[in-house]
Amino acid sequence: MSADSATPADQPRAEARRAQILDAASDCFHAHGFHGSSISQISKAAGMSAGHIYHYFENKEAIIAAIVEQDIERLQEMTDDMRAAENPLEAMMESIDAAVAEHMQPDHAPLKLEIVAEAGRNPHIAAAVHAADAKIMGAFEETIGLIRRAGGHQDDSREIRGRTEIISALFEGLIARSIRNPDIDKETTLRIFRQIVRDLLQR
């Protein structure tokens, strides 16, 4: 096999088939995990032969990497919307709330962590994750910077970056906590979480 996948000629059809695989893979990965989802499972879910998946993706890793990349556009749009909102701070709080609610669910939480863990193991996935992270964090920094300036703060870029990192860490950490402690008192925990995020944005 050459270093490149075959180049599909019919672009819209190829994109649609590719998207089919990514949808199916995403479902499988969410349900069973990266290691727990075989190409055979993904092919069944995609309604495509296992061998044919390799027409569109070089290997299994490339599927994960593509899924990671899908997040970029989605989250950049999200931050675009925040900045365009009448009240960007409240828009951000709402978005974070929604994201936390979504990811602290048993069917969503594990994959998020698996992808990170895999990035700590596998250089190809690491490259995709780092690249995506840089873009996503850039978008969040821009948004948080705008919110801070609107609140009259004069932060340097390191302070903005640091605050962005901590908010992001809190988000990831809550996901991990939801798995470690399924009985977590969300009400109290998320109240404190919101207060901290609000302080980081406002004070």
Added chain:
Amino acid sequence: MSADSATPADQPRAEARRAQILDAASDCFHAHGFHGSSISQISKAAGMSAGHIYHYFENKEAIIAAIVEQDIERLQEMTDDMRAAENPLEAMMESIDAAVAEHMQPDHAPLKLEIVAEAGRNPHIAAAVHAADAKIMGAFEETIGLIRRAGGHQDDSREIRGRTEIISALFEGLIARSIRNPDIDKETTLRIFRQIVRDLLQR
């Protein structure tokens, strides 16, 4: 094979052999991950045949579960030491600092997340992780409660628990961040982190 592993007759020797396996497995899991470490690798690192590992552990999962359990005693001792310190708040800050420094290392970070992710997938590992978490968090809550009371606060148990969850989430989240962003500005990020933790303990 029966539902139980063979019962070793020579207890001290059996414990030593068991510990040998756990040490070797821990090294392998840290270096290659849970899924990336085969029983064959672990057996070589332990200086024991692959087949014999099953004399001491029911299966591969049981090795992970035993590693998770080792954390309990270690972390409970850690919190014992904090409470016994002349200044428990400062002792806790120091311990958290040390733990963060240790776990935001590339050779330590991924396994922590992998174990959580695996707990989201595998009921046996989930049981071990939940049980360990309950004990460890209990110890931290007790310590944080003591620190809060010494500072003149009257919190209910939910508030203490919530604060403990957030500190823990921050810790786990920083681990994830260290993988997503290897170039993280630790100085600024950890300064903000410490401030937040201190506030949660004191204010």
Added chain:
DNA sequence: TGTTCTAGATTGAACGCTCATTCTATGTTA
């Protein structure tokens, strides 16, 4: 003291299975 026996420790080959990927034959479309 030396020998034998027995129970437990240990090895490592074999087993049965699954996996990701390749590749040939066939189908489809323009």
Added chain:
DNA sequence: TAACATAGAATGAGCGTTCAATCTAGAACA
């Protein structure tokens, strides 16, 4: 008809686990 899409069997590798054969150590016996 040619180019591309597609299926699915085959491939080769690796895995976790089992199990029969062998080793070891200590107790019992002469």
